[in-house]
Amino acid sequence: xxxxxARTVRAGRHTVEVHRPDKVLFPTGDxxxxxxxxxxxxxxxxxxxxxxxxxxxxxxxxxxxxxMLERHPDGxxxxxxxxxxxxxxxPDWIGRVEVGKEGGTVRHTVCDDTATLLYLAxxxxxxxxxxxxxxxxxxxxxxxxxxxxxxxxDFEAVREAARLLGELxxxxxxxxxxxxxxxxxxxxxxxxxARQDFGDVREFARDVAEVLTAAHPDRLTTAARKxxxxxxxxxxxxxxxxxxxxxxxxxxxxxxxxxxxxxVSWDQLDDPALHARRWTIADAVDQARTRPWAGAMSRPxxxxxxRRRLNALRG
Numbered sequence: 357x358x359x360x361x362a363r364t365v366r367a368g369r370h371t372v373e374v375h376r377p378d379k380v381l382f383p384t385g386d387x388x389x390x391x392x393x394x395x396x397x398x399x400x401x402x403x404x405x406x407x408x409x410x411x412x413x414x415x416x417x418x419x420x421x422x423x424m425l426e427r428h429p430d431g432x433x434x435x436x437x438x439x440x441x442x443x444x445x446x447p448d449w450i451g452r453v454e455v456g457k458e459g460g461t462v463r464h465t466v467c468d469d470t471a472t473l474l475y476l477a478x479x480x481x482x483x484x485x486x487x488x489x490x491x492x493x494x495x496x497x498x499x500x501x502x503x504x505x506x507x508x509x510d511f512e513a514v515r516e517a518a519r520l521l522g523e524l525x526x527x528x529x530x531x532x533x534x535x536x537x538x539x540x541x542x543x544x545x546x547x548x549x550a551r552q553d554f555g556d557v558r559e560f561a562r563d564v565a566e567v568l569t570a571a572h573p574d575r576l577t578t579a580a581r582k583x584x585x586x587x588x589x590x591x592x593x594x595x596x597x598x599x600x601x602x603x604x605x606x607x608x609x610x611x612x613x614x615x616x617x618x619x620v621s622w623d624q625l626d627d628p629a630l631h632a633r634r635w636t637i638a639d640a641v642d643q644a645r646t647r648p649w650a651g652a653m654s655r656p657x658x659x660x661x662x663r664r665r666l667n668a669l670r671g
Contacts, residue, residue, distance in 0.1 A: 363401060367408070370449055370471035374478045377401035381431040381480065382614045395613030398637060403608065404477045406637035411470040413644035414606040418473075420490040422453050422464035424601045425476060426483035432610045439481070440464060450475060453491040457599065466491060482610045485601035489550070494598070497557050498550040498656060501602045502565065503592035504541045511631050513589045514541050517576060518625055520568055521591075527669070528564075528662040533652040534625060536632045538609035538617040543602065547656040554598045560659050561593035563666060606644060608637055616640035621648040 360378035364371055382398040407414070425439040442452045442465045451466035467473055467484065476484065488497040504517045518534060521544050525532045535543045548557065562578070569576040569591060577588040595602045603609070603617045615633035618640050624630055635643050 363404075365404060365408070365474055367471035367474050368469055370447075370469075372471055372474040372478060374400065374404050374474070377404070379431070381428065381482065382612060383431065383433060384612075396636075396638065398614045400477070400480065402637060403480075403482070403614075404474055406608065406614075406641070407473045407477045408470060409641045410606045410644055411473050413641075413647075414604065415467070415469065415473070417605045418467040418484065418486060420466060420468070420492070422455055422462075422487040422491065422494065423467060423604075424485040425465065425479070425481040426485060426610060427479060427481050428610055429480045431480075432482070432612065436610065438485075447475065453494075455491075455494050455599070482608050484604045484607045486604040487599075487601055488596065489554075489598075493550055495553050496550040497552075497554055497596065498548050499602075500546040500548055500557050500561055501593075501595045502544040502546075502561065503537070503590075503595060503602070504544065505590040505592050506540055507585060507587045507589065509540055511540075513575070514632070515625060515630070517568075517589045517591070518542050518544060520572065520576075521564075522622060522625075524564060524568060528665045530657055530662050531652055531655045533649045534620045534622060535605055536616075536618045536620060536630070536634055537603060538607075538615040538633055538635075539611065540632050542632065543617075545653075547653045549656045549658045551658045554596065556659065558593065558596040560663060560666070561596045563670070565591040565593050567666065567670060605649075606640060609633075614638075618643050619648045621646075624648065 363374040363377040377400050379400045381400055384397045427439055428436045440462050442463050450472050451468050452463050453466050454461045454463050488499040504514050506513045530546050533545045565578050569578050576591055577585050578591055579585050605619050607617050609615050614637045616635045618635040
């Protein structure tokens with residue numbers, strides 16, 4: 357199928373041409389939102405419409421950050437590839453940032469406006485993975501992320517782990533916010549003042565995870581190898597490192613039904629309908645409009661005082 361004639365979309369000062377807008381990126385199938393069957397079919401045009409609608413809520417979480425793009429040119433059932441370097445053919449008005457890597461540099465795409473977001477959708481960049489730091493200060497993260505990864509698809513274990521982690525972060529006087537991953541678990545995100553480097557942040561996150569796993573060794577683990585976890589939930593802190601990424605808030609995941617990584621409020625953790633794939637491109641904008649992270653991300657902290665509190669807890 358050709359996917360239909362190109363569609364032109366205006367966004368701010370730029371016009372984006374959407375090629376093959378009727379191309380099916382998310383075919384019908386099992387495992388849609390909430391883990392049920394009968395997932396709806398979505399096209400590239402649907403993806404563009406979603407990203408256009410969610411842009412006001414999503415862009416604040418993308419601006420100034422290097423991105424890694426997860427592209428699926430033939431849809432979720434076809435091959436995928438992870439794109440770090442920005443291709444030469446991308447329009448000049450799309451932002452780039454050159455960052456160092458071992459033996460050279462990488463020129464990452466930066467998404468600062470709606471037009472860029474729509475262009476990336478046309479490129480079948482379904483999922484945007486963002487750095488936890490910003491251009492100009494790439495070695496100092498302003499986010500710390502804990503990924504709550506269950507052994508199976510047991511969301512009750514995720515809910516329980518989130519409560520335990522949230523209580524500990526409250527005790528450390530660190531603000532935090534919740535996000536469904538659109539896959540199986542939750543992310544707990546802590547806003548930072550970008551004063552510490554990745555080494556310090558990663559060490560702090562690891563120590564927090566170890567305090568929790570020591571208190572609940574039958575339910576939680578920090579074991580990186582799956583064979584060592586058993587049926588325990590994995591408290592993953594690996595994203596807190598230079599050049600590592602985490603899925604961006606409101607990004608679509610490459611799964612049947614087009615689930616979305618969606619910010620939620622802590623109150624929603626008690627909602628029995630909550631699940632890692634609770635929202636899709638059909639309704640995630642409605643959740644965005646409730647502004648579930650209102651205030652949470654506007655209170656960044658340095659880790660010095662929290663480190664002292666954590667050391668006191670560890671004895």
